Amino acid sequence: MSKLNNRVAVITGGSSGIGLATAQRFIADGAQVVITGRNKDALDAAVAELGERATAVCGDVASLEDLDRLFAQVQAQFGRVDVLFANAGIAPFVPFDAVTEAHFDSLFNINVRGLFFTVQKALPLLSEGASVILNASVVAQSGIANTSVYSATKAAVRSLARTLAAELSPHGIRVNVVSPGLIDTPLVGKLGLNQDEIDAFGANVVQQTPLGRLGKPEEIAATVAFLASEDASYFTGADLVADGGMIQV
Numbered sequence: 001m002s003k004l005n006n007r008v009a010v011i012t013g014g015s016s017g018i019g020l021a022t023a024q025r026f027i028a029d030g031a032q033v034v035i036t037g038r039n040k041d042a043l044d045a046a047v048a049e050l051g052e053r054a055t056a057v058c059g060d061v062a063s064l065e066d067l068d069r070l071f072a073q074v075q076a077q078f079g080r081v082d083v084l085f086a087n088a089g090i091a092p093f094v095p096f097d098a099v100t101e102a103h104f105d106s107l108f109n110i111n112v113r114g115l116f117f118t119v120q121k122a123l124p125l126l127s128e129g130a131s132v133i134l135n136a137s138v139v140a141q142s143g144i145a146n147t148s149v150y151s152a153t154k155a156a157v158r159s160l161a162r163t164l165a166a167e168l169s170p171h172g173i174r175v176n177v178v179s180p181g182l183i184d185t186p187l188v189g190k191l192g193l194n195q196d197e198i199d200a201f202g203a204n205v206v207q208q209t210p211l212g213r214l215g216k217p218e219e220i221a222a223t224v225a226f227l228a229s230e231d232a233s234y235f236t237g238a239d240l241v242a243d244g245g246m247i248q249v
Helices: 017-028 040-050 064-077 101-125 148-171 186-190 195-208 217-228
Strands: 008-012 032-037 054-058 081-086 126-135 174-180 239-242
Touching: 008 017, 008 064, 008 101, 017 032, 017 040, 017 081, 017 217, 032 040, 032 064, 040 054, 054 064, 064 101, 081 101, 081 217, 101 126, 101 148, 126 148, 126 217, 148 174, 174 217, 217 239
Parallel strands: 008 032, 008 081, 032 054, 081 126, 126 174, 174 239
Antiparallel strands: none
């Protein structure tokens, strides 16, 4: 039997990169998947790729109205959520002395506020024994230049997972974190850097990574699928770092 057979999974930021790869993995493991994102065309393309076991709801996690609409549709269609992957996030890099109020607010609104209320809005639908996975980053545990605000948002996500793991455990709900290193996804092109800077940054990360390469979205999806399954039934409050050894060695 597939590890997620007949489970209902919701993935935010599910139209590309890690989110889309995770949707593909969940479906392969037997789940029904609901993905959400801000770009309707990207969502439509993702659903066409994923097939009949996927549903898309267009919306922004920074909008509580959009989150209400997402989970109202999930309730109407499935009546429950067995797996929640709070994956949506942005990662523009800006030097500390160039950070503006708008930059600060945009990152916290999506990466922290949006993630927080994604879980809160899902809570009435989370089944007994449900698995919640939050997408953080290795930057929560390391100091990388030009990532002050982004790193702070991911440290907040890591902290939130500990609190939610304690608070939701009486309901049998597990809350864990996946912390990727640099993954070869479209997000890499949205770091606020020019192509030369992206190439130099990627080369520097690869040089610091014992496995000598960037990660693949499918590798993070496999980690998320493990945390979603009964194979991880004794995991809660944990942070699985998938970074090719970048900050572990």
